[in-house]
Amino acid sequence: MSESLYVMDDSNLQSISYETLDLWFPQTVSSDEAFEGTLTSGIAGAKASLTFSGSAIAVFGIATTVEGANPPAVQFAIDKSLTVISTAPNNGSVDFEFPFLDVEDLSSAQHSLEITVLNATKAYPFALDFVAYLPISGATPTASQRIITSSLPEPTTPVSSTNSSGAPVGAIVGGVIGGLALLLVAGLAIYVLCFRRRSSGQAFFYATPAKAEDLLDQGCPTPYQLPPPSTPGFGAQSYYSAAPTSAPSAYSAAPSAYAAPSAYSATPSAYAASLPYTAPVAASEAPISEYSAGTSTSGPSHPPSLYVVNNAALSRDSPNQPRSKAAEAGLLSVPQPATYHADSGIRFNSAGESLAATKAQGLDDDGRDV
Known part of the structure; x- marks a missing residue:
């Protein structure tokens, strides 16, 4: 289905801003080879940007074949979120309207497009011909833009796209620095605690719990005397x-x-x-x-x-x-020496009296009268 498209030629400096002029090289060719007979070739590092109010956009260039050279690779970023990387085929043929970018179903609003050449040499540069987009309702082209009736072609080569919706670089760097600082503070705290524990003589470091005043005692303990062996x-x-x-x-x-x-x-x-x-x-x-x-x-x-x-x-x-x-x-x-006792000759009766005394009194051995 044919629709009215707004076209920006590569030579339209009012619509396309070439940021690295030393890496872009304008060329003039036959009108059969390029739109309005102009091309702008860029090498690795070349950048350009533009704005448009449309729901679809396509970027066309020339894809040829150069032996011994790598094909150009270009990155396209829409609204700094949708990123598309496209590479020329380099298959032995020449395509004068090769769609490096073809994106549809965009929101009906104003968008930005950034172009960055990733890989290209002067032997095989990225040859930009024109940019076409489908305008939104009520949009009017500028004086340098042309209106054509056509349809946006499907890209002839697969296009790899990635959404760059990650965290900002500054936040990532700040988080890394904060984590390193936290680890450093924790390590310093552990070192200080261990050093204090060692200096205070804790049992963990096998230090003596004796105090300074205990070590300054001048008293001399009396050694224990072992008894002689039996x-x-x-x-x-x-x-x-x-x-x-x-x-x-x-x-x-x-x-x-x-x-x-x-x-x-x-x-x-x-x-x-x-x-x-x-x-x-x-x-x-x-x-x-x-x-x-x-x-x-x-x-x-x-x-x-x-x-x-x-x-x-x-x-x-x-x-x-x-x-x-x-x-x-x-x-x-x-054996001890024997001890001998002499007999006194005194005898006693059953009453405990001496026998010599009883006989003198006329009594018998039992103390009765004779």
């Missing part, structure tokens, strides 16, 4: 030593006939003097018979067995041990 209970240079009391004995199963107190244990002898000292027991303070292997009323039921220890210098005398329990109880391993 002398072994068997006496010095003893030929015998006590064996473990828990060792099994063949004589501990049944009472022995020799369990009763022996006559040999009451009187000290030379053999008893040479025997080693054995520890006293609470059951009886009487000496233990060397023949007692079972239950005894005068000593422990199981006296410790004796075994020979290696001692080159055997000693037959066992001196008293001043620190042993036997010495404290008065039981010494060395």
Whole structure:
């Protein structure tokens, strides 16, 4: 369907603003090749802009083929939100009315269009021919614009478009800087806290909790004196030593006939003097018979067995041990000298009177008259 279109030629400087004049190159060609016989070629970095009041717009140029050169790529931004990037085909053919841009269904209002050449060289530049748009109701063309009756063609190549509706660059940069500042402040706070904890001697850093005044104490504590080691209970240079009391004995199963107190244990002898000292027991303070292997009323039921220890210098005398329990109880391993008492010859009766006095008075042993 043919409609009235408003056309802006590339040479119309009143409608098209070329911002980078050093990157745009006007050309004059045959009218069969371009609209009104003019072209404006731009290379990478060239920019231009224009405004229009319409609901559709198209940008036409020349697409040719250049061996060894990349085709031009151009970016179009409508109202700084809708972005379209278009690339020439470079397929071996020549198109004198190639639609680099064809956008429809725009709102019925005034719009802006920005053109930026992304990739183009002088060998194969972006050749702009004209811009055509479908005016809105009530819009009138300017004196430099022409009105043609035609329809906007469909683009011959796919067009990639992206909506640039993201956050502003300034806001993004500010957010990044703010985040970095927050991380820096947090790291500094953690460092200060750790340093204070270390200097205050917290247990986390294994520091001593002692205070300064405690370390300045001039008092000297009295060292603990260890008591002298006790002398072994068997006496010095003893030929015998006590064996473990828990060792099994063949004589501990049944009472022995020799369990009763022996006559040999009451009187000290030379053999008893040479025997080693054995520890006293609470059951009886009487000496233990060397023949007692079972239950005894005068000593422990199981006296410790004796075994020979290696001692080159055997000693037959066992001196008293001043620190042993036997010495404290008065039981010494060395026999004491006997004490003898003389008989006075005095006798007493059942009444407790001396027999010599009663006989002198004529009385019998029981105190009765003779």
